[in-house]
Amino acid sequence: MVYKDISIFGEPSAVIVRGLLAANLQGKYEQLHTAVHDSKEKLDEKGLIKLAGSLGIDTKKLQADMNSDKIKQQFEGNMQLAQTLGVSATPTWMIGETVYQGGVPQEELKKIVATAKSGSSSTETTPTTQAQK
Numbered sequence: 001m002v003y004k005d006i007s008i009f010g011e012p013s014a015v016i017v018r019g020l021l022a023a024n025l026q027g028k029y030e031q032l033h034t035a036v037h038d039s040k041e042k043l044d045e046k047g048l049i050k051l052a053g054s055l056g057i058d059t060k061k062l063q064a065d066m067n068s069d070k071i072k073q074q075f076e077g078n079m080q081l082a083q084t085l086g087v088s089a090t091p092t093w094m095i096g097e098t099v100y101q102g103g104v105p106q107e108e109l110k111k112i113v114a115t116a117k118s119g120s121s122s123t124e125t126t127p128t129t130q131a132q133k
Contacts, residue, residue, distance in 0.1 A: 003029075004078045004081060005020050005021060005075075005078060006079055006082045006090065007075075007079065008089070008090050012042070012043075014075070015043075016036055016043060017075055017078070018066040018067075018071050019032065019036075019045075019052065019062065019066055020033055020036070021065075021066075021071045021074050021075060022061075022062050022068075022071050023052060023057055023062060025061075025065050026057055026058060026061065026062070028055060028056075028057045031057075032051070032052055032055060035051050035052075035054075039051060049062065049063060085099070086099075087099075087101065089101040089102045091104075093109065095112050095113060095116045098112075100112070
């Protein structure tokens, strides 16, 4: 599985994405991603930094990395890829030759992945959020 974090909701989500990419440099991507997802607050940069600090992430390094050319380039690359692929929702799953945009129930996702791995075609109905490539 490959994650490509993108901003769907403008600058507030761009801050979160840059924070996640920067946390990855400290090996803390998963922890921050889960905490952001579970947060009940609308996070701005200050809130994100505070949340990161509560997870033991070096916040000074995080802030510096968030604004580094490396992270800005990675972010822009992710955004360009999303645009090229026509991604307009998160999450988006690309499995085999099919693109699924929006939420897919976990059990259905497991079946889709298993079918793609086996190389056989499924006769089951796919989600209405599905878009063919």
